[in-house]
Each structure stands twice: as C-alpha cells, then as structure tokens.
Amino acid sequence: MKVAIINSSYQGMRPADRIYNLGVDKIAQYHRLRGDEVYAGPWVPMMLGLMDKFYFSVIFTWDLPEMVRQVRMVRDWGKEVEIGGPAATFMHTYIHKRTGIEPHYGLDDRFEHVPGDYCLTFTSRGCPHNCPFCGVNKVEPAALEYDDFSLANMIGDNNILATSWAHQELVVNKLVNFGGEIDINSGFDVRFFQEDHRRLYSKLKLQCWRFAFDSMEVEEDVLRVAAMMRANGLDRHHVTFYCLIGFPGQTLEECHYRMQTIIRLGMNPYPMRFWPLNSLNRKYVAPGWTEGELYNMSMYYQTPYIWMSDSWENFKPGKKIRAVPHEQAILKEES
Ligand code: SF4
Numbered sequence: 001m002k003v004a005i006i007n008s009s010y011q012g013m014r015p016a017d018r019i020y021n022l023g024v025d026k027i028a029q030y031h032r033l034r035g036d037e038v039y040a041g042p043w044v045p046m047m048l049g050l051m052d053k054f055y056f057s058v059i060f061t062w063d064l065p066e067m068v069r070q071v072r073m074v075r076d077w078g079k080e081v082e083i084g085g086p087a088a089t090f091m092h093t094y095i096h097k098r099t100g101i102e103p104h105y106g107l108d109d110r111f112e113h114v115p116g117d118y119c120l121t122f123t124s125r126g127c128p129h130n131c132p133f134c135g136v137n138k139v140e141p142a143a144l145e146y147d148d149f150s151l152a153n154m155i156g157d158n159n160i161l162a163t164s165w166a167h168q169e170l171v172v173n174k175l176v177n178f179g180g181e182i183d184i185n186s187g188f189d190v191r192f193f194q195e196d197h198r199r200l201y202s203k204l205k206l207q208c209w210r211f212a213f214d215s216m217e218v219e220e221d222v223l224r225v226a227a228m229m230r231a232n233g234l235d236r237h238h239v240t241f242y243c244l245i246g247f248p249g250q251t252l253e254e255c256h257y258r259m260q261t262i263i264r265l266g267m268n269p270y271p272m273r274f275w276p277l278n279s280l281n282r283k284y285v286a287p288g289w290t291e292g293e294l295y296n297m298s299m300y301y302q303t304p305y306i307w308m309s310d311s312w313e314n315f316k317p318g319k320k321i322r323a324v325p326h327e328q329a330i331l332k333e334e335s
Contacts, residue, residue, distance in 0.1 A: 188210065270302065
C-alpha cells in the first residue's frame with residue numbers, strides 16, 4: 001500500500017519554519033514496519049495522486065482551514081483519509097462538518113508505542129491540573145507512564161513531575177548516557193519541584209531548566225524554586241520561566257510583574273502568548289489588550305539582549321538597541 005502522511009502544521013520551506021510533528025513520524029514508522037511505501041511531509045499534491053491512503057496530522061488550530069481544503073481535494077480523488085493531531089481533538093466538530101470525516105480524538109493507541117528514531121518522545125501522558133488556558137487534558141485525559149518510550153533529546157511530557165518517583169528515575173537512567181543535551185521542553189511544575197528532583201535531573205545534561213510562572217497562584221513556589229536554583233549556582237543562563245501573557249482577565253501590569261519578578265530573581269523569562277483552543281487564525285486579542293501590547297511584550301521579553309539594554313518604557317520594536325557592554329553581548333550569545 002502507498003501511504004501519505006501530511007504534516008498539516010508544516011509552515012514553510014525554511015528550516016526555522018518547520019514544525020516537528022511526532023505524530024507524522026510515528027504513523028510513517030508504523031507503516032514502514034509493515035512494508036508500506038510511505039511519503040511523510042508537507043502537502044505536495046502534484047506528487048501524491050497515486051497514494052492509496054492519506055493521514056492528515058494537525059497541531060495548531062489555525063492550520064485547519066487549509067487542511068480542510070486539502071482533505072476535500074483528496075476525498076474528490078476517492079482516497080481513504082484519516083485526520084488526527086491535537087487541533088483535530090480541539091476542533092472535532094468543525095472538521096467533521098466540513099469534510100464528513102470523524103477525526104481521531106485524543107491519543108491514538110495504534111501509534112503511541114511504535115519504536116523509532118524520533119526528535120521528540122513522551123515518557124508519560126496527562127497532567128493532574130486543569131489550567132483554563134491549556135488543552136492537555138482534552139488530548140491526554142488519563143495519567144499514563146510508559147517504560148518502552150523511544151529515546152530522544154527532547155522530552156515532551158506535559159508534567160513529568162506528576163509521574164511516580166520510580167518512573168522519573170527510570171527516565172533519567174535511560175537518558176543519562178543518551179548523546180547530547182536533553183530538553184525537558186514543557187518544563188518542571190514548580191508546585192511539585194523539590195530538592196530531590198533537582199538532584200535527580202542534575203544527572204542529565206539539560207539544555208536548560210524550564211519552569212512556568214503562568215499565574216499569580218504559583219508565585220510562592222516560583223520564589224522557592226528560583227532560590228533553590230540560585231543556591232546551586234544556576235542563573236538565567238541555565239533557567240527559563242515560561243510566562244503566559246494575554247489570557248482573558250490578565251492585565252498588562254500583572255504580566256509585566258511576573259516577568260520582571262523572574263528577571264529580579266536572576267532568571268530568564270519567556271513570554272508565551274495565549275491563543276484560544278478554537279483560533280482559526282493568529283489574530284486573537286483578549287479584552288483589555290491590544291495587538292501592539294501583546295506583540296511588544298513578546299518582542300521585549302523574548303530576548304535577554306533587549307530587556308538587559310533597554311527599559312520597557314523606552315522600548316520600540318525595530319528601533320536600534322543601544323550598545324551594550326561587551327560582557328552583556330557575550331552573555332546574549334549564550335542565552
Ligand atoms: S500544569 Fe501545564 S500541562 Fe498541566 S494543565 Fe496546566 S498548563 Fe496544562
């Protein structure tokens with residue numbers, strides 16, 4: 001059988017534009033292991049007319065209108081189609097109404113354990129929290145721990161600290177001799193993070209320690225964890241805190257406060273702009289905010305070089321940043 005697996009969140013041709021889609025790689029590997037002929041990648045209709053079956057995997061909801069157009073074309077060719085991915089779970093009805101196809105909901109057991117050489121791996125699924133800005137519980141409603149996960153440099157677990165201690169030890173033991181830096185990309189939950197975790201994960205060559213300061217409720221834990229990091233000689237070069245911005249109800253002042261707090265604590269903030277789980281484009285602006293404020297805040301806090309060299313009041317995107325002392329310029333390259 002000839003199978004095409006389309007990464008519907010593959011954005012452009014430049015390497016920096018490409019969005020890695022683990023689902024695409026796993027489905028491709030599943031079919032390769034069965035001896036099928038596989039195409040996996042972006043939508044290239046001229047090359048795909050002879051395929052027997054199509055999968056469309058979509059990560060972001062704003063990629064759905066284009067994906068729907070492609071699915072309709074493939075249906076007109078009379079081909080079998082399956083649709084999945086996080087955005088297909090969030091916008092199930094939207095897709096069904098427009099294509100007549102029932103997308104796969106949540107994780108797909110057929111592909112969850114396919115061994116392979118991937119860029120990203122999940123050792124666990126689920127998260128015990130249910131933050132109003134997050135879709136993890138829709139895609140991963142059950143807490144699962146895997147002991148057969150493929151090894152990769154990037155770990156996608158949404159809340160690895162919510163797993164058992166035995167599981168976390170297993171993960172570290174499996175990764176400790178895996179080549180290169182390890183990126184626990186969703187980070188560590190400050191509510192759960194203790195000295196034992198710091199000691200355990202210090203065995204890995206972490207790309208950086210990632211945490212989140214998404215709302216004021218976790219401020220006390222943020223202060224505690226930042227102090228623990230500092231006491232162990234770790235600063236903004238090693239520790240990043242994701243900070244949600246632009247969620248309805250948040251104010252500009254509160255978002256500044258959280259990111260300025262991270263800077264004052266000697267750590268690196270990373271603003272994460274809120275997008276509703278049903279956004280069909282990237283134009284959402286919460287009440288009380290402007291697009292300019294969200295854009296400027298993202299630009300300002302995303303780059304240490306900028307917030308180290310310019311005040312927020314003085315900052316204009318695109319304006320020439322004044323010269324910074326030599327050692328700061330070097331630090332910027334490391335960040
Ligand atoms: S803690 Fe993180 S993964 Fe869990 S629900 Fe909140 S944002 Fe989502």
